Amino acid sequence: MTTPVARRVNPIKHIIIVCSGKGGVGKSSVSTQLALSLHASSPTAHIGLLDVDLTGPSLPRMLGLDGHGIHQSSDGWVPVYADAHGQGVPRLACMSIGFLLKNRGDSVVWRGPKKNAMIRQFLSDVRWGELDYLIIDTPPGTSDEHLSLLEHLAPVHSRLSAVIVTTPQAVALLDAMKCLSFTRAVNLPVLGIIENMSGYVCPCCGEVSNVFSTGGGEEMAKREGLPFLGRMPLDPELVTLLDAAEPPNEAGGGRERSSDKAFEVIEKYRKTTSAKLFAAIAHKVMDTIGPVQVAQEIMIGDTASAQGTS
Amino acid sequence: MFPSAEAGDIPNSHSIPSNAPEHCPGTESELAGKADACQGCPNQEICASSKPNGPDPALPYIHERMTSVKRKIVVLSGKGGVGKSTFAAQLAWAFAADEQLQTGLMDVDICGPSVPTILGIASEQIHSSSAGWSPVYVQDNLGVMSVGFMLPSSRDAVMWRGPKKNGLIAQFLKDVDWGDLDYLVIDTPPGTSDEHLSIVQYLKESGIDGAVLITTPQEVALQDVRREIDFCRKVGLRILGVVENMSGFVCPSCKSESQIFRPTTGGAERLAKETGIELLGKVPLDPRIGRSADYGLSFLDEYPDSPASASYLEIIDKIKYILGDK
Numbered sequence: 001m002t003t004p005v006a007r008r009v010n011p012i013k014h015i016i017i018v019c020s021g022k023g024g025v026g027k028s029s030v031s032t033q034l035a036l037s038l039h040a041s042s043p044t045a046h047i048g049l050l051d052v053d054l055t056g057p058s059l060p061r062m063l064g065l066d067g068h069g070i071h072q073s074s075d076g077w078v079p080v081y082a083d084a085h086g087q088g089v090p091r092l093a094c095m096s097i098g099f100l101l102k103n104r105g106d107s108v109v110w111r112g113p114k115k116n117a118m119i120r121q122f123l124s125d126v127r128w129g130e131l132d133y134l135i136i137d138t139p140p141g142t143s144d145e146h147l148s149l150l151e152h153l154a155p156v157h158s159r160l161s162a163v164i165v166t167t168p169q170a171v172a173l174l175d176a177m178k179c180l181s182f183t184r185a186v187n188l189p190v191l192g193i194i195e196n197m198s199g200y201v202c203p204c205c206g207e208v209s210n211v212f213s214t215g216g217g218e219e220m221a222k223r224e225g226l227p228f229l230g231r232m233p234l235d236p237e238l239v240t241l242l243d244a245a246e247p248p249n250e251a252g253g254g255r256e257r258s259s260d261k262a263f264e265v266i267e268k269y270r271k272t273t274s275a276k277l278f279a280a281i282a283h284k285v286m287d288t289i290g291p292v293q294v295a296q297e298i299m300i301g302d303t304a305s306a307q308g309t310s
Numbered sequence: 311m312f313p314s315a316e317a318g319d320i321p322n323s324h325s326i327p328s329n330a331p332e333h334c335p336g337t338e339s340e341l342a343g344k345a346d347a348c349q350g351c352p353n354q355e356i357c358a359s360s361k362p363n364g365p366d367p368a369l370p371y372i373h374e375r376m377t378s379v380k381r382k383i384v385v386l387s388g389k390g391g392v393g394k395s396t397f398a399a400q401l402a403w404a405f406a407a408d409e410q411l412q413t414g415l416m417d418v419d420i421c422g423p424s425v426p427t428i429l430g431i432a433s434e435q436i437h438s439s440s441a442g443w444s445p446v447y448v449q450d451n452l453g454v455m456s457v458g459f460m461l462p463s464s465r466d467a468v469m470w471r472g473p474k475k476n477g478l479i480a481q482f483l484k485d486v487d488w489g490d491l492d493y494l495v496i497d498t499p500p501g502t503s504d505e506h507l508s509i510v511q512y513l514k515e516s517g518i519d520g521a522v523l524i525t526t527p528q529e530v531a532l533q534d535v536r537r538e539i540d541f542c543r544k545v546g547l548r549i550l551g552v553v554e555n556m557s558g559f560v561c562p563s564c565k566s567e568s569q570i571f572r573p574t575t576g577g578a579e580r581l582a583k584e585t586g587i588e589l590l591g592k593v594p595l596d597p598r599i600g601r602s603a604d605y606g607l608s609f610l611d612e613y614p615d616s617p618a619s620a621s622y623l624e625i626i627d628k629i630k631y632i633l634g635d636k
Contacts, residue, residue: 022422023389023390023392055537056501056537104536107502107538107540108502109545112471140499169600171395171428178421179467182467202566205564211559211595240574243530
């Protein structure tokens with residue numbers, strides 16, 4: 001009766017799927033920022049970050065975890081902890097196909113059924129333990145990966161919701177609309193819309209340029225009756241931080257230092273202007289899905305009523 | 311609730327599943343799903359389905375249709391949102407600027423078709439005749455085909471798994487009445503999956519003239535382009551070169567240039583050097599490019615003075631030169 005997937009996801013309080021119809025709007029950077037902000041929001045919050053973008057995994061790079069591998073334990077795959085070198089218990093777990101590749105330039109050329117099998121394995125074999133939030137970063141589109149996720153999670157987890165990321169220009173909004181239609185078709189509650197890459201402040205004269213226009217995400221949220229979670233400007237500081245520098249060296253010796261780097265990302269992120277802006281978004285997300293400390297039974301009731309209204 | 315594909319457990323791309331029979335040939339093997347040992351294995355269907363089951367019956371028709379197409383160029387990038395569709399549209403527009411040349415633009419991004427919007431023909435529909443589906447014409451010598459023309463409303467999501475997407479791509483190649491084309495530009499979705507494999511497989515016989523890779527300067531994007539290069543080499547697709555998009559931003563107020571997507575690891579230039587691939591050029595980020603795309607206007611025609619137009623034209627000339635057309 002309990003499937004392997006159910007066994008793994010039951011101790012997870014909330015699952016948030018980050019999606020967008022269009023590619024390159026910042027899903028992975030939003031997922032990373034959401035994870036980092038939730039991680040910073042409480043000293044006891046346990047966060048998981050799962051990357052189901054199988055043909056273009058970016059999370060390892062963004063968290064400074066390039067070159068790490070996955071360990072197999074008797075109780076399943078051990079995720080990579082981004083804060084392994086901090087004080088206390090590591091509580092930011094990350095899993096991506098990037099950790100399974102021998103070389104970072106290797107391509108994963110898989111058709112749908114294989115991707116589906118891999119996603120199922122991520123959901124059933126990763127030893128997340130107890131998590132407050134599991135954030136799932138998805139590839140662009142509304143296809144195999146998304147259907148597989150929902151197919152495996154919807155029957156066994158009731159606290160499942162989505163965040164839609166878009167950039168403000170019309171071409172991206174069109175795809176975000178498709179993504180919203182998708183969430184409606186599969187009955188996935190949407191927490192709200194985040195407008196990313198909205199405006200760029202010239203470092204030289206301070207003039208704000210709307211490189212990809214502005215305001216489109218907010219308008220869409222209003223039109224569709226969804227909460228607007230916030231607007232993030234283009235922040236070269238953040239791009240550079242998440243892009244990180246070359247890993248110290250590719251060979252074995254680099255490993256230790258590489259997880260130091262992940263820790264560095266966490267520390268440095270707190271100091272960016274984006275972190276302050278994103279903290280507000282993260283709080284809106286937390287408010288919408290309710291406090292995590294509440295007993296599980298009540299949570300299920302809460303989410304059910306939230307589903308009814310959305 | 312969903313169309314379900316039977317899935318078993320595959321640990322990773324190289325090893326053998328834990329629940330596989332004793333003589334499993336390995337999931338990457340040519341015999342995967344077909345060997346004697348595979349009988350009764352719970353993974354058999356997955357293994358078998360990721361390999362083509364004999365020649366696709368559509369292949370001869372595709373070949374016939376494609377004999378009247380001289381050049382086929384694929385626009386690829388591992389990462390999304392780097393400007394594939396915008397570049398594909400500019401390339402098609404630039405080819406079509408020569409009235410003597412017939413150009414086609416095919417959008418195989420099934421889940422997120424942007425080409426109709428970028429070309430300003432989002433409200434058009436496909437008509438079918440005895441000769442096949444007629445593409446939508448932006449101008450006399452530029453025909454376009456996209457799944458965007460087939461949806462009842464632009465808000466509708468196409469929630470398709472791989473096989474259905476492949477079916478539509480095969481139809482785009484065999485049922486669309488392109489006529490005689492000098493250039494067919496194919497715009498793809500991000501990644502290295504069904505759509506890409508299908509295009510390559512379906513056009514194997516007719517031959518693809520080459521792929522143009524698009525990237526942005528930051529390492530996160532370059533990583534995906536390295537994967538795309540690996541893909542091209544695996545399937546034997548010729549790479550014409552790489553284009554670095556969104557390279558630098560000139561503030562319209564103070565005219566100073568800054569890097570929004572900083573090339574922390576040397577950008578496309580170093581990637582090109584490392585992999586021995588030609589760097590076709592760099593296109594600076596100009597807010598007017600995005601705006602033109604939103605309104606369906608040709609950036610090259612609207613803002614011929616922009617530095618971005620100059621680099622677009624230079625890149626397109628280089629592509630023609632590499633193809634031997636100039």
